[in-house]
Amino acid sequence: MTIVEDLLVGPRGRRFCWEVVLATVREEPDDDTLFWASYWISVRRGERVSLFGPGSSVPRPAPSDDRIVAAVEALFGAADPSSATLDQALVALGRVAESARWWQGPDAEDVLLATVVPRSLLERIAATVAAAPGVQALSGPVPSVRQWSVTPDTPGFDAPARPAGQVLTEWRDELLGERSHGLDDPVDAPISGTWWTTPPSGLLDTTTERDGRGPLGLWAVEDHTGWERAEVAPALVDASTRTAVVDDAEDWSALCRAASIDVTATTRRHDWYQATGRDGAWVVPDWAALAERFDAVHLTLRGWLRASGTAVPIDDTTASVIAGWTPDTTVWLRDPRPALGASTTWEWDNGQNGWFRA
Known part of the structure; x- marks a missing residue:
């Protein structure tokens, strides 16, 4: 391509x-x-x-x-x-x-x-x-072993502290508990709730950078809350990491076929109908199960540009959506996660329309 x-x-x-x-x-x-x-x-x-x-x-x-x-x-x-x-x-x-x-x-x-x-x-x-x-x-290609963590300087954003397995178990239990919304309401009813399909917050996520401009985790964030200051730390990535790479819709579909959770009877049915126009069965990747096979999952910039926000077919009756992802993100599903080096502060400059070290 x-x-x-x-x-x-x-x-x-x-x-x-x-x-x-x-x-x-x-x-x-x-x-x-x-x-x-x-x-x-x-x-x-x-x-x-x-x-x-x-x-x-x-x-x-x-x-x-x-x-x-x-x-x-x-x-x-x-x-x-x-x-x-x-x-x-x-x-x-x-x-x-x-x-x-x-x-x-x-x-x-x-x-x-x-x-x-x-x-x-x-x-x-x-x-x-x-x-x-x-x-x-x-x-263009960038070294996958050179990645950075971005921690926004705003309440509610903290560096991961709990074990990854615990975070994923709690996420899965909570998601299964959501499956009580029912399917009686019309699909176009004004109902909304959780719509993103990223692994849960509390896990480490990293992105690469381009020519010293700072990592993409500063520049391109879906559902941005408006923060303009962040701590950026290098992640010491092992080249042997088992990473599930999502470079296209088919890669996302393969993840869902490997391990997924049915979310049709949740508010996602209504949100994703509004976003894609599709009414039918929906699933999300089961990140807890996938963590048994992979250390991390990586959505490439190419995969995001091609497939983000579309109804990705999983089989003849089921689909999923890539939603809420920063392009080029790697999310670390298992411990030990990459160690982080010393951080530097970056700020958004409205005058120069870009991110710069403080």
Whole structure:
């Protein structure tokens, strides 16, 4: 597979292309077509959208698909995504992660990219984005033995302290206890709850870095809570670690076929229906059982771009979702987990739009 193909398969890859385009616009066209397209998508889905300023009392009509495509073409023509730097690619990746919302329907931009923008135009955009030096640096190979732990400087985020086995056992017991929601409610009922499919908090997770910019665990976090300061510590990773690598939807499917827990009768049925449009049986990987076979599980950046937030088929009747993951994350399922070195403090700088050592 090429980078271009990876960027076109799933909603996160397509959105990454769009965010890189937006990051490299030289002079934004004087056209509000895309604003009104997004506005009307939100209104039609029943979302609360408020308008302010001159003319807000009389919204413009929803633009046609042809006008939307022309506006995308114009914005693409006003940008230079082939020149995107690594810093621009990292910021774009962060925006893509922040826009992932697997407990509700996709946002307007994702809808437009999936349903209105033609494949031929998406292919042109993806080819240009893939050629950018910053995107090449972001997607290129990195040493798996050089990883970092990120601990946000905010209440509720603590370094792992309890034994991994205990964390996983408690997680499994709690999950099995959730299976009492029932299936009597309509799938589109306004019911929500736990929607992520990461191993439980309390385990060590690590990510790699790119050219000294800090680990991806700083830059691209789904369901980000807004923290702007964190401690970053190197993890001493053993090259012989038994790691389950998720590089595509099929790898996730294989994990679920190896060991999974049925979560159809939980609130995930409703959340994932909103996110994917699928109604049916759902499972999540049984991380406690998988810990008997693997020391760690790793979701690659490629796997995240291709498959995050999609309904991943497990068999003819069952599916799962990769949700709540930071791309490029390794989660350590067993003890002893990698030892951590001395930490350094990193802070988000709004002026420079990036993460830097404090």
